[in-house]
Amino acid sequence: MDALILSCGTGGGHNSAAKAIAAEMHMRGHRTTILNPYTLYSQKLAAKIDSTYVSMVQNRPHLFGAVYSAGQMYRKLPCKSPVYYVNRRMIPIMENYLSNHHYDVIIMTHLYAAEIITNLKDRHIELPKTIFVSTDYVCIPFTEETECDAYIVPAKDLVKNYVQLGIPKEKIHPFGIPTDHSFSKTENKEDVRKRLHLDLQKKYILIAGGSMGGGTIKDTMDALIKGFSGRKDVALLIVCGTNQKLYDALASNPAENITVVGYTDDMAQYLHAADLFITKPGGLSSTEAAVCGIPILHTAAIPGCESYNAEFFQATGMSAFCRTPDEALAKATELLFNDEEASAMLQSQQDQIDKFAAAKICQYAESCVWQ
Template sequence: MKALILSISAGAGHVQAAEAIKKYIMLNNPNSEVQILDTLKYINPIIDKVVIGSYLKTIKTTPSLFGKLYDYAETDDGLATVSNKVNELLAFRIAPLINKFKPEILICTHPFPAEMVSVLKLKRKIDIPAISILTDYAPHSFWIQPAIDAYIVSNSDMIDEMISRGVDRDIIHDLGIPVNPSFIKQHDKAATMNELGLSPDKPTLLIMGGSLGIGKISDIYNEVLKLPIDVQILVITGSNKKLYSELTKLKESSLKDTRIIGFTGSVNKYMQACDLLLTKPGGLTITEALICGIPIAIFSPIPGQEEKNAEFLLKHGLAVDLGDGKNCAIAIEKLLACPDKLNEIKNNCAKFSKPCAGDDIYKLLEQLINNSAS
């Protein structure tokens, strides 16, 4: 299989999904040739720096503004038109690479390259099957493009909404979001706890805010320290070095055993070892938590897509809501004191988990390529 995966590094989820599907292609067909393109960076590093920098700054400092832009994009045709014109101009910058590489299929893990691919197909600059892998738990209008041949969604709730937006039911596939194949590996809880110098028998909480380590993680940690019960705490700070330093100082005065972990490739190991995950509801984090079967308590969703993710989790009993995290110690204590509720959430996780997403998507890719060739 010869595949070109188009992504954008706006948050790690899109890139992680791209890397995961590349690995599944290579596992299923080792003779494949797969290239991942960081689309904006390829087109123009300066544009990439401005766009991604603005995105990251907005979600960190003024998330409410990001939420307003998200909502406007859903309802304001003018904003959608501007986006379409910009992506149309940028699309022609990637056409030479596509034609030179000659992929059998194009895979988009971000809506911007999906729109670029759609433009090129409509302009008859390329004639290659293209799929979009939606990396959240609700659709957005930017994802819906007229020349995409298949949409991969994370859950069946998304199907009717996408149909209402004009997408043909036959090209919507509820296969899930792919995660790194190594994430499926099972780890022994006692071994992980011993490795961390913690007790395998004591309730353990995991706090994280995605790869960027954003959200009110320090506030949540301080709330957990108020718990009158004896718990252990793991905090994953991702690439946020400032947060790592801040929590390391807070840990020094903590009476509860705490381990601060920076960027790590062992999230699955830590999720499997813990009893409750406190997190922002990012698409990839949700997917990983469902696979690990860890109960989720959500806080500080970024307005827009993460709020939609939160709605999905709460609707299906996959999480409890901690709001903005203020005074959440009481809610956490109640949840830990109710094993039946924790088990109910775990059982619900099993219903929505899709650990075979990567292999299932590979089979669809093969089908699309064969249909295109016949």
């Protein structure tokens, strides 16, 4: 089987999900192509779309929240969104690409890609089976105006949300968010810490702001650095992602109990090594942590889908959601030293999150092609 996986770099989660699906496909003997569709127009356009999003999230998260809120209001109107119409110009480009490349299935991990495919369908251009994979715990604005053969959603409890917004129930499959095998792998914490040259006796708090180090996570970091200053039994692991400004600020003032990491492809190892994960509530990164099995504290949510992600995780017992840095500090201390509460959170993660989402998505794709 030949699969085309369309994604964009507006946040690391979409590409991570695409890579997880591709890895599973390869294990099953299939061929895959991961493509940012805008690169077919120009590399410059693709880079511009990605960088504009990243800059907004890192520097002006509340502006992103305003844009998301506008999308929520716009979706109530009886017309297609601007996102749909902007992607019209991709019709001849994408049609030409598909006419020169054979694929049995198209899998999309980003809304923009689904909008491009919908434009093609509206022009009655023949396409293989199309599957949209959601990477957030909510039906994000304009998903309902897309036309795909199937929609993969993160959890059964979210099916109602998608149906209410107009997506046919028979098209919805709650397989979960796909994650790389490294996160579900059973690891011995002591062995992982030795590989990462970490202290075997301390409790480690892993702090990250997603691949971009976005949101207002820096305020939470400052509160934790101050709150745990001088303690010999607790250390902080801070992953800055691609946020060089944040990395430079932290690395320029090193402390004895803080380890600062820039961008890493080895996030699974850090999750396996730590005792608590504090992060903004990205859908993919939160799912990866739950698959690893580590207590999660969500904070610094970028207004919009991340707020819904945090609320879903908290409502199902998979994380604690703290709105302020001081609240995060208090809750972090509680989770670090309350084994009963931490164990209950890990059990909720096991009950809610399917570690084999990537496999189920690929199995479904096979059934679509080989039926």
